[in-house]
Amino acid sequence: MCSSDLWPAAHAVDPDGQLSLTGLWQAMARPVTGEAERQRAAAAFHLSLADALVDWVAHQAQRQACPAVALGGGCWINRPLRQRVVAGLQARGLVALEACEVPPGDGGLSLGQAAWALREALQAAPHSSDGGALRTASLSVPVE
Numbered sequence: 001m002c003s004s005d006l007w008p009a010a011h012a013v014d015p016d017g018q019l020s021l022t023g024l025w026q027a028m029a030r031p032v033t034g035e036a037e038r039q040r041a042a043a044a045f046h047l048s049l050a051d052a053l054v055d056w057v058a059h060q061a062q063r064q065a066c067p068a069v070a071l072g073g074g075c076w077i078n079r080p081l082r083q084r085v086v087a088g089l090q091a092r093g094l095v096a097l098e099a100c101e102v103p104p105g106d107g108g109l110s111l112g113q114a115a116w117a118l119r120e121a122l123q124a125a126p127h128s129s130d131g132g133a134l135r136t137a138s139l140s141v142p143v144e
Contacts, residue, residue, distance in 0.1 A: 006044035011052035017063060019056040024048050046080045053081075054088030061094055068095035074105030 010024040024045070032041045057069055069089060076082045076098065086096045102108035 006040070007048050010044075010048035011055065013052075013055050013059050017056070017059050019052060021049075021052060024052065046078075047084065050081050050084035050088065053085050054092065057085075057089060058092040058094060061092075067093075068097055070097040072099065072104050072108075076104040 007023065007027040010021070010027055012020045012023070014020070027048070028041070028045060032038050061067070061069055071082070071085070082098070086098065089096045098104065099108055102111050
């Protein structure tokens with residue numbers, strides 16, 4: 001299903017690379033009645049947002065001659081959004097880099113911050129009197 005079939009003009013990327021979601025917000029503001037219409041609107045929102053992100057990121061990647069893009073943040077926990085964006089970027093010849101070992105949202109960010117803090121602490125720590133460096137600690141986080 002194509003988002004333009006559901007909500008034409010939901011987004012636009014201008015020649016300077018500015019993304020406009022005005023059409024998406026206007027479509028979302030329309031009243032919906034009934035379960036079928038709500039489900040259609042929810043699907044149209046996900047498809048339209050994903051397609052907008054693909055168009056915008058592909059435009060920016062082309063401008064920067066960048067063959068790969070990193071996807072990070074809590075929104076990538078949303079499976080329909082992530083799958084459509086990744087497929088769309090790949091269809092445009094881009095490599096989509098995703099979180100694999102830790103969550104893409106705040107959990108992964110926190111783990112990265114903790115690892116960096118540990119690295120900084122170990123580098124700043126004084127060496128032992130016998131000339132050996134401070135033993136490194138390990139950070140282990142179970143991944144589901």
